[in-house]
Amino acid sequence: MNAGAAPAAVAPVVVATGVRMGYGGVQVLNGVDFTVASGEVSCVIGPSGSGKSTFLRCLNGLEPVLGGSLRVLGEEVGHTLRDGRYHPWTPKRFAAFRRNIGMVFQRFNLFAHQSALENVACGPVHVLGTPPDRARTLAMEHLDRVGLADHAHKRPHQLSGGQQQRVAIARALAMNPALMLFDEPTSALDPELVDEVLEVMKSLAAEGMTMVVVTHEIAFAREVGDRLAFFADGVVVEEGRPRELLAAPEHERTRAFLSSVLGAQEGPFER
Amino acid sequence: MRTEPIADGSGTPVPVARTWHWGRWLAAAVALAVAGWLAYLVVVNPHLDWGKVAEYLFNERILSGVWVTIEISVLATALGLVLGVLVAVMRLAHNPVLSGLAAFYIWFFRGTPVLVQLIFWYNLAFLFPELVLKVPFTMIGLKWDTNQVMTGFTSAMLGLGLNLAAYFAETVRAGIQAVDRGQTEAAYALGMTPARRMRVIVLPQALRIIIPPTGNEFISMLKTTSLVYVVAGHDLMTNASQIYKANNRIMELLIVASVWYMVMTAVATFLQGRLERRFGSDAVRLVRGGGVAARVLPKVAA
Numbered sequence: 001m002n003a004g005a006a007p008a009a010v011a012p013v014v015v016a017t018g019v020r021m022g023y024g025g026v027q028v029l030n031g032v033d034f035t036v037a038s039g040e041v042s043c044v045i046g047p048s049g050s051g052k053s054t055f056l057r058c059l060n061g062l063e064p065v066l067g068g069s070l071r072v073l074g075e076e077v078g079h080t081l082r083d084g085r086y087h088p089w090t091p092k093r094f095a096a097f098r099r100n101i102g103m104v105f106q107r108f109n110l111f112a113h114q115s116a117l118e119n120v121a122c123g124p125v126h127v128l129g130t131p132p133d134r135a136r137t138l139a140m141e142h143l144d145r146v147g148l149a150d151h152a153h154k155r156p157h158q159l160s161g162g163q164q165q166r167v168a169i170a171r172a173l174a175m176n177p178a179l180m181l182f183d184e185p186t187s188a189l190d191p192e193l194v195d196e197v198l199e200v201m202k203s204l205a206a207e208g209m210t211m212v213v214v215t216h217e218i219a220f221a222r223e224v225g226d227r228l229a230f231f232a233d234g235v236v237v238e239e240g241r242p243r244e245l246l247a248a249p250e251h252e253r254t255r256a257f258l259s260s261v262l263g264a265q266e267g268p269f270e271r
Numbered sequence: 272m273r274t275e276p277i278a279d280g281s282g283t284p285v286p287v288a289r290t291w292h293w294g295r296w297l298a299a300a301v302a303l304a305v306a307g308w309l310a311y312l313v314v315v316n317p318h319l320d321w322g323k324v325a326e327y328l329f330n331e332r333i334l335s336g337v338w339v340t341i342e343i344s345v346l347a348t349a350l351g352l353v354l355g356v357l358v359a360v361m362r363l364a365h366n367p368v369l370s371g372l373a374a375f376y377i378w379f380f381r382g383t384p385v386l387v388q389l390i391f392w393y394n395l396a397f398l399f400p401e402l403v404l405k406v407p408f409t410m411i412g413l414k415w416d417t418n419q420v421m422t423g424f425t426s427a428m429l430g431l432g433l434n435l436a437a438y439f440a441e442t443v444r445a446g447i448q449a450v451d452r453g454q455t456e457a458a459y460a461l462g463m464t465p466a467r468r469m470r471v472i473v474l475p476q477a478l479r480i481i482i483p484p485t486g487n488e489f490i491s492m493l494k495t496t497s498l499v500y501v502v503a504g505h506d507l508m509t510n511a512s513q514i515y516k517a518n519n520r521i522m523e524l525l526i527v528a529s530v531w532y533m534v535m536t537a538v539a540t541f542l543q544g545r546l547e548r549r550f551g552s553d554a555v556r557l558v559r560g561g562g563v564a565a566r567v568l569p570k571v572a573a
Binding site: 094098103105107111113122123126127172175 | 451453454456457458459460461462463464465467471472475476
């Protein structure tokens with residue numbers, strides 16, 4: 001993004017080098033190399049089981065990195081260097097780190113016992129210690145921003161999937177994150193509800209939010225993404241500018257995946 | 272069942288015949304005959320003095336026993352609920368020592384009969400004649416005579432409360448585990464610590480599952496307190512048994528005690544119904560609707 005008047009050498013938000021992760025003898029990530037610059041929208045695509053969601057969850061420490069190096073917002077995720085050793089983080093340290101990273105889940109995960117407004121105010125009140133009245137005002141602004149001010153007092157089960165996901169985005173934004181992670185945000189939605197969520201994400205991208213988006217929406221990646229990475233078998237098979245990568249994939253794996261996905265998809269941004 | 276006439280082929284309304292439920296009438300007749308006969312046998316039994324039943328129903332010792340039973344039930348249930356939540360949270364902790372301790376507690380108290388525990392607490396003085404609470408290596412501290420502390424009442428409360436905690440911990444654990452894992456992940460992603468996630472997000476939702484069984488536990492507790500008579504806790508059963516040991520009117524006093532247990536259960540059942548109607552379908556009102564819970568549990572202004 002803005003290659004012309006780039007502010008002098010901003011450190012990348014995410015630098016992954018040879019990241020490995022696995023559970024129960026199954027290797028999920030086999031050495032992922034991946035970089036996200038500040039203000040960039042990075043889209044991640046790939047077949048299910050390729051490790052793309054796992055990698056996203058490593059970025060905010062929801063899954064532990066077992067090998068390689070993963071630096072997010074200038075910190076080695078999960079460890080702090082002190083006296084010549086890397087010391088593992090305490091749960092409290094993890095919590096402090098995650099305050100700056102918003103996450104949006106495939107299944108929304110709105111707090112079921114709270115209204116939309118309470119969901120959005122929850123982080124500021126219980127994590128940042130914002131006074132409830134102030135948090136409520138701010139939450140209302142965030143809900144308004146995703147077009148749901150009228151639904152502030154509804155519970156998650158009274159909202160459609162698309163509305164729930166927009167509340168989830170507002171909830172993440174309420175923490176003023178430096179990085180937003182999206183884990184297949186539209187995969188659990190009915191087809192007619194996908195666009196309203198993508199519109200919110202597009203407006204976020206236009207404002208310069210740094211985003212990592214795991215998605216199956218190829219059209220969104222093409223239109224909004226600055227970078228596109230193709231995951232398979234726990235590694236980044238290929239990576240580049242979305243239009244170039246989608247037009248002329250270098251690897252056979254990528255070509256096979258794209259033809260199977262694009263064959264089934266006719267997105268709103270297709271031309 | 273339809274009562275409105277049906278139009279036949281020519282359009283004339285024809286009434287609908289009534290269905291005779293032969294099975295119901297037969298069952299009712301048999302039940303009435305058997306129950307009536309049994310009731311008759313008891314009521315007209317020459318060995319049973321109904322005058323005594325009426326006389327003792329509002330006897331002073333019986334009434335004070337009823338009150339003690341309520342006291343023990345309430346206190347033991349309260350102790351069991353608080354301790355049960357604590358044990359459940361420990362059981363689910365990542366700390367293997369805490370989790371192991373909780374597992375041991377649950378195994379131990381579910382593994383020994385309540386009766387044994389009651390007698391154990393009552394006779395604690397055989398093991399420790401004095402209970403001492405003092406600062407190590409000094410003379411500063413407090414000392415009690417075990418037999419004065421471990422009255423029938425306190426040993427009943429401890430025995431029943433500790434025992435309930437073990438069972439209730441499993442109810443709470445089930446409630447906590449029934450809350451979707453995604454809620455925890457979302458809480459962590461917002462930057463909550465594990466403790467805050469438990470208090471703000473998971474427990475309020477687990478309550479929906481936990482609260483209905485608590486009514487059941489209390490009703491069960493009302494009657495389990497009758498075991499207290501082995502340690503002379505001056506509850507309803509103790510007092511009733513002391514009276515029948517003196518006057519040998521065993522059946523009459525058992526009837527008196529049963530009547531009171533049934534009355535208490537009926538009241539508790541009524542309260543349980545209200546509790547479930549209030550919280551069963553929706554735990555959130557607990558947090559929002561005022562009352563003790565609203566002060567104990569956190570809340571976001573709405």
